[in-house]
Amino acid sequence: MSNRSDFYSRVYAVVRLIPEGRVTSYGAIARFLGAAGSSRVVGYAMNASHQLEDVPAHRVVNRNGVLTGKHHFSTSDAMQRLLEAESLSVVDDKVKDFKMHFWDPADHLDQADFYKG
DNA sequence: CCAATGACGGCGG
DNA sequence: ACCGCCGCCATTG
Numbered sequence: 001m002s003n004r005s006d007f008y009s010r011v012y013a014v015v016r017l018i019p020e021g022r023v024t025s026y027g028a029i030a031r032f033l034g035a036a037g038s039s040r041v042v043g044y045a046m047n048a049s050h051q052l053e054d055v056p057a058h059r060v061v062n063r064n065g066v067l068t069g070k071h072h073f074s075t076s077d078a079m080q081r082l083l084e085a086e087s088l089s090v091v092d093d094k095v096k097d098f099k100m101h102f103w104d105p106a107d108h109l110d111q112a113d114f115y116k117g
Numbered sequence: 118c119c120a121a122t123g124a125c126g127g128c129g130g
Numbered sequence: 131a132c133c134g135c136c137g138c139c140a141t142t143g
Binding site: 025027030037038039041042046049057060062067069070 | 122123124125126127
């Protein structure tokens with residue numbers, strides 16, 4: 001098993017742990033996985049995540065809280081609808097009060113525990 | 118094998 | 131605050 005394909009699995013694992021009503025960023029995920037600066041790869045992994053079912057891709061936005069990935073959902077408003085269904089407000093394609101709803105994996109997950117399980 | 122691409126982000130001007 | 135450049139690296143043509 002190569003480290004790189006494992007990276008994708010880790011990305012999905014983190015995304016699956018994002019609580020309902022919370023959002024995180026590509027960079028935060030990359031950083032938590034020890035690949036700071038590889039946020040683009042996280043985005044690439046997310047692009048391939050639509051085939052999986054339990055990955056709440058709508059909870060991953062960019063560092064400004066902008067729904068940059070909305071165009072990759074089934075419909076252009078699907079991502080916003082999903083977020084609004086979780087009591088989040090989306091205005092002009094960005095999450096309102098992004099900072100307040102931001103969920104940093106590094107602040108809520110234990111590194112060792114994550115890699116162990 | 119080489120070049121282009123992308124759901125990003127940091128930094129400089 | 132706005133704009134543009136560059137690094138990041140798996141995937142695709």
